[in-house]
Amino acid sequence: MNTTLERIARLLVRLHGREYDASYGDDLIETVTARSERARQRGWFWWAVFSLRELASLLVAAIALRCWPRWQAPAVAAAPAGSRAEQVAREFTLASRRLLHTPTFSLAVLMTLALAIAATVTMFAGLWRIVLAPLPYPSAVRLIDLDHGTPRLGTAAGMGMSIGLFREYAQLPSGDAIALYTRREGTLYGTGAAERARFIQATPGLGEVAGLTIQRGRWFSTAEGVTGSPQVAVITDAMWRQRFGSDPAILGRVLHIDGMAHEIIGVLRPGAGFADHRAQFFIPLPLPRAWTRAGGFNYEGVARLAPAATLEQAHRDQNTVIADLSRRYPADQEIGNAIEGGLHSTARPLKDAVLGDTPPTAWALISAAVVVFLMACANVANLFLVRHESRVREQAVQRALGAGAWHLSAAIACEALWLGLAGGGLAMLLASAAIDLVLAYAPADVPRLHELRIDWIVVTFGAVMSITACVACGLLPLLRLWTRRPAPLVGLERLPLASPAAVRIRQGLMAAQVTLAVLLLCVAGLMTKSFQNLLRVNPGFDAGSRLVFNVNVPRNEYRSRADAAAFHTALLERMRELPGVASVGATSTLPLEGLGLGDPLDVRGRLRLSADATPMVRYRRVSNDYFSAMNVPLRSGRVFDTADADGLTDSVVIDEALARLYFGATEPLGNRIRPIEGDPQDRWLTVVGVVGNSVTEGLTETASVGKLYVPLRGSLWADVPAPHDLTYIALVNGDPLNYVDAARTALSSLNPRIALARPEPLDAVLSRARASQAITMLLLIAAATVAAAVGTIGIYAVVSCAVAQRRAEIGVRIAMGATPSQVTAMIVRHSTAIVATGIVTGVALSVVSARIGRALLFGVAPGDWTIPAQVAISALVVAAAACGWPAWRAARIDPVRALHGGS
């Protein structure tokens, strides 16, 4: 530590100058060392304070020593003398002074760069931390998500894993370690109020697969992963701190989860976790010793590939196992069906599974940010070019007084460095603030969002951006300086304000800016249109003024379906009596919560088709008032009544999608249905009503999923969800959240050991489904707005310069009789050609990028011409306005003064 301090101190001493260093350097460093040792004895904190103070004092002294005597020095310095370091320091000082003298220019460049770099760095932080960085597990690249699909049954992927397959796959040589797990939510009670907590239930192998490290106690033993072993739990560091106040005697304490006591045997290290960063603890997933089935795809699986194995090899191995299943488990009907349905492994890298469809969004956003950054660079390059051109005369004088090309280059380079680095520094501050904002307001279902932060890679990226910005600032003037003959000193006052080459470069930059702005506007327009389409999607229910919450009754307390249904019926009754509640319903799966279980159906009296030729139908268990509480429209027949709810009838209600899939134009009412290859005990049920469709997985789904509604105490078909875990929907007067407390009281009056989970307005569920599109759209609109503003300013600057340069020529034209409108038209026509080139290129690029980013669009064809056309027309109008003002001024040039070189 001391040597680092000394090294920095030594650098700062050198900044004082060679002479100073020779006279005082060694003694000064000795003093710093001796004092630092004394400060160290007072502890690290005081040493750090001391070090900062010492370095600050040395920096201030250096600046004072170097700047003070020269503060009054003339702008045109004599030929540089002294050491290289001194020359550099002097150039920096002079550059900073020149920049301070032109505050508008400096501030414009600084803010443009800071905003553009900040946007790029923020987006890059998202891309890197979320999409590119490896998952936070050891050898994360070798982790794969074990998944299956049955394409002929309409499930391409996402079935998950079963216990039987887990046992089979554990023997495969392509895997190193394997674990089966499931994300769960349970009610904790015993200390204080009942609380819902998320947790992971996993086989003991997860500890090794995910590299879960323990700070106290131990992870599950293999014996604890078998049915009948003692109930244990390993808690996260966060839970240990928050719920148990970092109790040192935590091991052996008991956690009551859904009424079952679990002994705490370990605490994970801070930050350790898996699959769900909000999971508070892990409990073992107990597997039976003997298992005669291969089906039951109710779990998720993760495995680590052996070092030499590939994903393809794992697919081959797993598919070989699957091909052999029907011979080894002849009695397992489910696996037989699945194999007929084309069951195969869809294992993929765990990261792909975690990220889902996030990467295209992240890439689209960083692309937009980079476009804005490029536009900012073009604008800044333009400003620098103008600044440099206007200093040609000053430079001619400097050269005449003996300044070399190196000196002139250093002057430009130092200005560029100052602005680029200061802009970069400011940008890092802005980016870190922006990341805090993102963490606070981004939708919670963005994967890996909690890992978002600025790390050294992000800082390096920011540094590269800053350096790029420096190059963008300084490159053009430097090139011009080195490739052009120095301006003659004689006839300086006749020198044009800009050379023809500089004009061409600026016109090129202007066309590039128009291109990029048009590109971003088109993309933002497409995104907006796609979001509008999303808003227009009818979810099939009304979301306003509705409170939703989840109530899960424990199966050990309410063992039968009838008990659970009776409890929910009682709670529905209590809720209905609350003042302000108009209607209350409950469902096993809320729209937008996913597919849920289902089967292909058999229709009585009809030719039986094979399972793979029959569409899947998803089951929903609902209370009587579900349809009225959600305002799902009844199309024909009737909805459930009390007799249905009590399980006295065999009624079911279907939705229009199911009716169309199974009955087409024929009358669905009165038909009797049951699962095609379900349990032989499954009863035939009668269709009594048809209701409207509602969305299932998301608003962007293209085909409606057929749904079968079963009353609270109806059907005992194996795959229809039991009435234990239900989501309530209450139609209320006023703000739905005002009813949470009343609902909670009603629940605890029935059973205080059951928690009311996830209360929120139904609106929130709906906006969550739109959130990722909304955020992408908002960010793209922001980027496009900035781009449009920067582009407009760019056009204005270029045209103004062109007009200033052509003053004399325009003066001649006016003197020869050109009318103001002719002059204006000439300028506008000339600029329009450049703008048009930019627009055409931008539109072409936008068509290409819409094809690349198809996945992000909804209801918008990539070849949609309306948006590019609108953007092109608006761009033309804005560009005409941006050229119009300088052109208007050009028409009012006084020919006499212009020809005399006055203003």
Place this chain on the structure above:
Amino acid sequence: MTELALHVLLSLGDGPAHGYAIGKDIEERTGGRLDPATGSLYQVIKRLTDDGLIRPATAPPSEADARRKYFALTAAGRKVAAAEIRRLEEIIQVGRKRQLYKVGAL
């Protein structure tokens, strides 16, 4: 003359000393009230040297250390220090006369 500059002159009253010893002496004499950072201390030392009030000196043979640089008062430095102290004394006397300051009061 700044207070720190006067204290540097005072520190050299006993004979030549190096930068660290000067800083430590000032800190001890003022009970920690003045604890100049190294940069500020050497800024003052350089200015006093440039003004000819102190000069580089050879180290006492017992403490010879090539990296250390010793400073000593010049004759001009002694005079300036004395004049400055005299000026302060006059100020103190005025303060006493006007009863703004009592003997021994801090």
